[in-house]
Amino acid sequence: MHDIRLIRDNPAAFDAALARRGAAPATDALLALDERRRAIATELQTAQTRRNEASKAIGQAKAQKDEDKAAALMAEVGALKERMPALESEGAEVEAELAAALAALPNLAADDVPDGADEQDNVEQHRWGDPRSFEFEPREHADFAGPLGLDFESAAAISGARFAVLKGGIARLQRALGAFMLDRQTEAGFTEVVPPLLVRDDAMFGTGQLPKFADDLFRTTDGRWLIPTAEVSLTNLVREQILAEPALPMKLTALTQCFRSEAGAAGRDTRGLIRQHQFEKVELVAITTPEQSEAVHEEMTRAAEAILEALLLPYRRVLLCTGDMGFSARKTYDLEVWLPGQGRYREISSISNCGEFQARRMNARFRPAGESKGTRFVHTLNGSGLAVGRTLVAVLENYQQADGSVTIPDVLRPYMGGLSELRPA
Incomplete structure (x- = not known):
């Protein structure tokens, strides 16, 4: 706003x-x-x-x-x-x-955001890690993970397209990833929250999903909305509030199911787990003063990058151009992980500084220290730390073996009961 x-x-x-x-x-x-x-x-x-x-x-x-x-x-x-x-x-x-x-108007871009029309004009900031050299032709996860417990047919019979059932070891691996991410993000200073998955209109409006993106959302018969990201629930925790400046920055994280209709993604990523109607994500949200937001944006991006580095997954950081940013963002970094099955980097996290754009919609303010009356709008930031399903895809593809097994990354083995690999049934 x-x-x-x-x-x-x-x-x-x-x-x-x-x-x-x-x-x-x-x-x-x-x-x-x-x-x-x-x-x-x-x-x-x-x-x-x-x-x-x-x-x-x-x-x-x-x-x-x-x-x-x-x-x-x-x-x-x-x-x-x-x-x-x-x-x-x-x-x-x-x-x-x-x-x-x-x-109806989008947020205005920060001065250091590059001009551009679409993803072709985004600017790569840096890369981390070298893609693995395979002694065999690496495959996409959808082509080899069925015997590991990835079941699209059962999901389609129950729910239709863009759903998946995970069974056995691969289900445990997804659970391990979510728990590992939450542990790392709380260690990084984020407070864990278990928020509602159903929200009202004003919550969706506050973070910019409504009215513009109603077609991308799922609505219940009683007028509530299934969250497309925990950003909605976490950011709205401060709506209609006046916070004390010493309480900022407020840094929150949550692991939730997320729901998206993908109305604007017809024909894109129809195979596999990349673009599902229902998926898990660890979300990072920060509420800051205007003076803190740029530094916190960098901290949040590093917190997401640290997950990829711990998993030894090659990635790159990209600064989005003006034409590729989300509606509410004034500056966004995308993290793109290397997927050997596709032979390219794919988005696994977007970390955005929204400035006071969402705060105005939510009427979320803070009172500067030493002042008794005046208030200012907070700045809000959000990002994935990380998308669990896409991280699962990255682990499956980067750690795949010629016999169809998948090696478990070292940092996840304590979450897997010491298991070192997934083997085909």
Whole structure:
């Protein structure tokens, strides 16, 4: 959400910033709504003032036995009382229209975000690890993990496409990955949370999923939404609150099921676990002051990278361009893990600094230390630390053996009861 006062102060700069995000100019329409809203507010205030003055004057006129004047004043007050509800209704409609127009606009990119149209214009920051040299042709996980317990057919019979059943050792491996990630992220200073998986409209609106991305979500019959990421639940823990500055940064993590309709992903990644309707993810969320957010963004990115490094999975960090960032983000790093079965890097985590964009939608603020009245909007950040299913894919493909077995990474063996490999049934 954007501050109409800042748009009013420098409309050309706001339109230029929107253009960087690939959005059309919006200030003319916004300022027209703002001017109409303020004109109605002024007219309503004038009417209220005049009604009060006239009401007092009625008593004075009657005291002076000037019945004609009193009658005229009463008629004026009556007309004002009739007009004012219409003004209030019109003002509320314009206010809602302006709020909806502001809510439809994406966050503005930070100055150091590269301009670009799509993923081709993203900028690689660095790489870690060397892809393994195989003595055989590495396969994609969907082609060899069936005998290890990965079952798409049973899932399709139960739920349809883009679901999976995990059995036996591979199910335990996924559980081990989630537990390992949570342990590492809590060691890194994040507080573990078990949040709701069902949320209301205002929670989805607060983090930017609504109204723009309703088609990408699952909704229940009672009007709640299944979370597409724990970012929604964790970030909304501070909605409508005024936090004390010493409590910041607040760093939270959760391992949850996530649900996405993938409405905009028709035909993409139809095989395997890369793009599912239901999946597990360890989420990282931070609530900070504006001065802390850039440093915390780097810390969160390193926390996600540390998981990949501990698993010895080669990856690269990419700074997203203006055309490839998410709706709520002002700056995003993607981590892409090497998948030998595909012979390329694939996204496994996005870590975004949203600035005050979500905080405005949630009305989440903090009171600076030493001040008793003034408040400022917090900054919110979120990222995957990591997507468990995609990490499972990366482990399966990078640790696969010629006989169809998969070696268990050393750091996961304590979570696997000492098991060192998965073998085909």
